[in-house]
Structure formats: structure tokens, C-alpha cells
């Protein structure tokens with residue numbers, strides 16, 4: 001039983017590394033690198049392949065070094081609204097683990113997904129592929145733009161960005 | 163169409179021979195009725211209709227014109243559907259001076275007004291049995307406040323509002339001795355000791371908070387309904403009364419002796435002045451005031467020990483009686499504020515009083531005498547005129563703002579439209595059956611919305627599929643756009659629908675609260691995030707700080723609870739999205755579940771009686787993995803040495819301790 005669990009976690013970790021949502025990597029757009037401009041494999045008529053996702057964030061400015069005040073705020077927001085479902089490691093809980101997310105996704109995609117969950121889950125092929133794996137629609141936690149930006153900064157911290 | 167004419171003729175004929183017999187199941191529905199009430203999937207209704215739930219103690223919200231039930235709002239009765247009155251936070255809402263009272267009889271509703279028009283802020287509701295008045299917030303659709311009324315026997319003639327929501331009124335139906343004293347039950351004792359009170363509850367302009375500003379002590383009689391003046395008559399309140407005979411027994415006969423009872427006219431502005439001038443008497447009493455705090459998501463009860471009373475036999479000139487035939491129910495003020503319509507349940511006519519004449523009668527001292535020390539104005543001096551032979555058993559009148567009045571007739575089961583100016587009957591339609599109140603959207607305001615009249619009926623025999631001896635009571639929607647009223651729709655209601663209010667959807671829908679901001683949650687047992695979840699023991703009290711989010715409860719494993727512990731499950735719903743409540747239920751909890759709104763904390767208290775494993779779960783289907791949203795509590799014997807432990811996944815008490823065979 002224990003072995004089975006490890007096996008599961010291990011395979012998850014591999015899958016996350018590949019697909020970003022953990023679990024099976026056989027979905028149509030699952031293996032596709034987020035940066036890819038290739039059209040989605042007909043997942044939805046309104047499919048967008050924009051690596052920036054769908055939403056108001058078109059150009060998110062990143063700061064170097066990290067904005068530590070933002071990281072702190074991001075962590076506070078995350079601990080109330082996000083970490084019930086997301087581990088900070090690569091392990092999937094309800095949703096995918098956060099480790100590596102800033103490598104897998106553009107900052108705009110992350111911001112759009114967090115603030116425009118429903119439209120993203122309905123239209124964005126990457127988001128839809130994740131839903132097929134996770135089977136739970138990410139709750140719209142109604143983060144403000146500032147909150148979302150702060151959480152992004154926290155994710156960057158987790159990923160060891162500077 | 164022919165059928166409708168036939169029916170109208172039949173109805174008129176029946177009336178002529180004192181027909182109170184039921185009409186046929188067939189009804190006069192025009193060919194386009196279906197399309198006029200059809201609200202296509204994805205479309206919204208035009209109006210919110212708030213309908214009193216009668217003996218259910220609740221309020222129901224229907225869409226008009228579809229008649230679709232949108233929500234049941236618990237107000238005076240516990241509600242297992244969402245834990246109202248069962249959760250620790252909402253229990254105080256039902257506290258009274260005589261303890262926790264989880265039921266009442268909810269009769270009338272009043273939407274808050276600004277400048278004599280509905281403003282969509284609050285809805286007020288009365289409890290008839292254990293006298294109380296509630297305020298419901300129309301952003302969250304939640305009962306926010308309940309105030310008890312001292313010196314009241316049955317809070318029937320309430321709640322009715324002044325045109326700027328300065329006061330909500332609460333008049334006694336059953337006269338009782340003031341101060342709840344014991345008294346002999348006979349007519350002599352009734353006349354001497356029994357009184358009725360009209361309570362004026364002041365409403366804070368901004369918060370809506372209620373406080374009993376003063377009570378007017380009136381002679382023993384039954385106050386039935388009430389209506390505030392408006393426009394020129396703003397500053398006055400009118401109450402209908404019955405049992406001015408002051409009988410203590412067999413009221414059915416003994417309270418119907420006199421030809422005329424009264425409309426009690428109260429100059430509340432003058433009463434207010436007396437109170438300001440310090441002329442009211444302080445009286446020791448005890449009543450509860452319960453308020454729900456939006457930030458702590460919890461109600462608290464306050465005990466108030468004093469009430470100001472005014473005696474109109476000592477402080478003259480602010481209470482007058484207008485004779486009104488016979489046992490009036492409604493006393494309704496028209497949109498212009500000039501006319502007051504009395505509806506004598508046992509009278510064969512409808513008396514209409516003119517406000518200007520009434521005022522002049524006071525000036526001229528046109529009194530016919532006194533009743534228990536109160537001046538009685540001459541009937542003719544205040545009378546505008548009478549609607550002759552309108553029907554049988556007039557109950558209640560509303561207005562369309564075009565000079566027309568609509569009166570419900572209980573005995574002859576019909577709505578009659580008549581002209582206020584010349585008092586001529588213009589139209590009549592049958593109702594199915596025994597209509598009580600009726601409602602024109604905004605019909606009690608300065609600017610009725612018109613378009614519809616809704617009948618709230620007591621009996622529905624043969625209108626719906628049989629469901630045993632008890633049938634759903636019903637509302638019926640009629641168009642009043644044309645000269646002729648037209649029946650459009652029947653819809654069943656909860657409890658007994660008494661009165662109702664309706665307001666255009668636009669005035670409410672966009673202000674609807676979609677979730678509570680978790681950052682503003684100041685509940686003392688909130689767990690803002692799973693990191694904050696924990697279990698604490700204080701003697702035999704155990705507090706579980708639990709969170710809910712799609713699709714797990716944290717912690718989902720709890721050990722170290724003992725038989726007889728009072729376990730408080732404080733559930734915080736971490737969701738911040740519209741329409742994602744989570745539920746919480748635990749095996750053998752003898753109360754109900756909780757339904758916790760997004761961003762809210764609610765508490766279920768449970769005292770396990772036996773050792774064992776108690777599963778708990780989310781009751782509201784929230785996601786694909788809702789069924790997995792579950793957990794266990796282990797209950798050990800009293801004094802057991804099983805340590806208190808809790809967690810989920812890696813942090814669960816048994817994590818990593820898998821001892822079963824591999």
C-alpha cells in the first residue's frame with residue numbers, strides 16, 4: 001500500500017514536470033510546452049494558444065531582485081486562499097504543486113488564470129488540459145490584481161528566482 | 163374567452179345569491195397567459211416577490227411573473243436546510259425573554275421606503291405569536307435583526323412603515339394586561355385590565371438598527387392591520403380594530419355585536435414630540451434584541467429593561483377613533499395619501515375616508531362621543547363615501563396609481579376593482595379560493611408599479627394535484643394592465659401566504675452579495691487558511707477550527723475526543739466565489755447541518771454520547787470530488803488516554819503509521 005503511494009507520487013512528479021498539472025500526460029495538449037505557439041489540437045472552437053492566456057494581463061513586468069514585500073504579502077494571501085489545494089513542492093494535492101510553475105507558465109498566463117479562472121477553464125487549452133487531470137475547477141478566489149501579482153512573486157520565490 | 167365571460171357571469175350570479183361556494187376548476191385564463199408568464203431559460207424575472215410564510219415562520223422569495231420559488235429565507239423558525247437556529251452563531255437570533263423560541267407565525271412584510279417608494283434596502287417581517295419584528299438585509303438576503311415587543315399579545319398589525327422608514331409599527335392583536343400580569347378571565351376583568359399597544363420601532367437611517375422608541379397604550383381591543391399616512395397624511399398612522407365590544411370569550415359572536423368598530427388614527431409626529439418633551443412614562447420590562455454582526459458572522463442578544471409609554475387619555479390630541487363598519491381588516495392609504503380605505507370583514511360596503519375631512523373634523527370638534535376616554539369622530543364627518551355592494555368579506559385594498567383600488571373579498575372569493583374618486587365598481591375576477599391579502603407591486607407606496615395584482619389564497623381545493631388532506635396554499639397572478647383584470651398564473655406557496663411585497667428586480671439584483679470577504683471575517687473561531695486549523699481542548703469543551711474548500715475539510719482526521727465532550731466544529735469556508743457554500747454534517751448530531759457561505763464561519767455543537775467513529779462530510783454538492791469531501795472523528799471513553807490529535811494527509815494522526823500487511 002505504501003509502495004503504491006510512493007509510486008503514485010513518483011509518477012505524479014514526472015507528469016508535473018512534463019505537463020504542469022500532475023497526473024497523466026496523455027492529454028491532447030498536455031505535453032505541449034507553454035511557450036509553444038502551435039495551435040491546440042482542436043480542444044475547443046474558441047481555443048486560444050496564446051501563452052499569455054486569456055484575460056487583461058498582456059504584459060507583466062517582473063522585478064529583479066524579487067520584491068520581498070510583495071513576496072511576504074503573496075505568502076499571506078496564498079496561505080488563506082491557495083495552499084489548501086496547492087503544495088509548494090511538485091506534488092499535486094487538489095491542484096498542481098507550485099514548484100516550477102513560473103518556468104512552465106508565463107507571468108501573464110498565471111495572472112490571467114488566477115484572476116479570470118472561469119474563462120480560462122472554459123477556453124484556454126492549457127487550462128482545460130489541467131482540468132481534465134485535476135477534475136476540480138479551480139475556485140475563483142477573487143484575488144485582487146495586487147493580490148495576484150503578490151502571489152506570482154511568491155511563486156517566483158519558491159522557484160528560486162531572483 | 164367565452165368561458166371567461168361565462169365565469170364572470172356565474173360569479174356575479176353566485177354573488178347575488180350569497181354564493182360562497184367554490185367555482186369550478188376551470189378558470190378564466192386568456193390565451194396569451196402562458197406567454198406573459200413565461201420566463202425563458204437564462205432569463206430573469208421582472209420582479210422579486212417576497213411572500214410571508216405564515217405558520218412556517220419563514221419568508222419565501224418568488225420571481226414574478228414566472229412564480230418560480232427563488233429562495234426560502236429563515237426568519238422566525240429554525241431551518242434545517244441551512245442550520246439557521248441550529249448553528250451557535252444563529253441561535254441567539256431566536257432568543258426571547260422566555261427563552262429560545264424556534265417557531266413563529268409570520269404574517270406581513272414591508273419593504274423599506276425612501277420618499278414613499280421602495281428603496282430595496284431592507285425587508286421587515288412580523289412574528290404574530292411571540293411578538294417580534296425582524297429586519298432582513300436585501301444584499302445578503304439574511305435576517306439581521308430581531309426585536310421582541312413587550313406588552314404585546316399577538317403582533318399582528320405589523321410591520322408597517324412610514325414613508326421614509328422612520329418607524330416600523332407593531333400593534334397588538336390580542337389585548338393583554340400590561341406587564342404580563344395575571345388576571346381573571348371574564349368580561350369585567352378584560353375591560354379593566356386588558357390593553358392593546360401600538361409600538362413605534364425607530365429605524366436607524368444608515369444601519370437599519372431597530373429600537374422600540376415608544377408604545378402607545380390603547381384600550382383593550384384587537385388591533386388588526388395598519389397603514390402609515392403618506393404625502394399630506396405623513397405623520398399619521400391608521401390601525402383597524404375589532405372587538406371594540408371588549409369581550410373576553412366567544413369572540414366569533416361577541417366581538418361582532420356592534421355595527422361599527424374603529425379605525426384608530428395616531429398622530430405619531432405629535433407622539434414623538436411628547437416623547438422628546440419627556441412626557442412619556444418609563445416602564446420597567448424585559449425584552450430581547452438580537453442582532454447579527456456581518457463581520458463576526460455571529461448574533462448576539464441584548465436584554466432591554468425599559469420601555470417608554472404614552473397614555474392618550476392623559477396626553478390628549480394625538481389619538482382619534484373613526485367609526486368603521488364592521489370588524490375592519492385592512493385600512494389602506496391610497497398613493498396620494500388622501501384616502502383611507504376601511505375593509506369591514508362583516509360589512510356589505512367599503513367605507514372610504516378622506517384625510518382632509520378627517521383633519522377638518524378634528525378642527526371642528528365633530529365628535530360623536532368618547533370611547534374609553536378617546537375622542538370618536540363622527541362617521542360622516544370623515545367619510546369620503548362608501549362603495550356599495552362590492553362583494554362579501556372585503557379584506558384588503560391596494561392601488562395601481564391610476565386612481566383605481568383593488569379589494570380582496572374572502573367570502574365571495576374575488577378581486578374587485580373600483581374607482582377611488584366615484585366609488586364605482588369597475589371589474590371583478592374570481593380567485594381560487596378564499597383570498598386573503600392581495601398585492602400590487604408598490605401598491606402600498608406613493609408610486610405603484612401597477613401591471614399585476616397577486617392574490618394570496620387560503621384554499622386551493624382542486625387547483626393542484628392532490629397531496630393528501632393538505633394542499634399547498636397558493637398565489638395567483640393577474641394582469642391589471644387593461645381595463646379588465648386577467649388571470650395569468652397559479653403558483654403554490656410555502657406555509658400560509660399572508661401578505662407580500664414586490665419590487666422591480668433592478669432595485670435589488672445588482673447589489674446582491676456574492677461572497678463574504680475572508681479577509682474581513684472577524685469570527686473569534688475563524689481559520690483563515692488551512693495553516694490556522696487546529697483543535698483545542700478546554701476542559702470538556704473541544705474547539706475544532708476547520709476549513710472547507712473544494713474538495714476537502716481540514717482536519718479530516720480527529721482523535722482524542724471523549725464521550726460527553728462538547729465539540730464545537732467551527733467551519734470556515736475558504737471559498738471566495740459566488741454560490742459555493744459548503745455544508746457540514748456529522749453522524750448522529752441531533753440538530754441539523756451547517757451551510758457555510760463562502761468566506762463565512764459557522765459552528766455546529768455536537769456532544770457524542772457513545773464511543774466510536776463518527777464520519778463527517780460536506781452536504782452541499784460542490785465539485786466532482788464532493789463525495790470525497792469527508793472525514794472521521796474518533797470518540798474514546800471518558801478519561802481515555804488517547805491524545806488529542808488532528809490533521810490531514812501527512813499531518814493526520816495516523817500518517818505514516820500504516821501497520822496493515824503489505
Ligand SMILES: [Cu+2]
Nearest residue numbers: 744780784791
Ligand atoms: Cu463541499
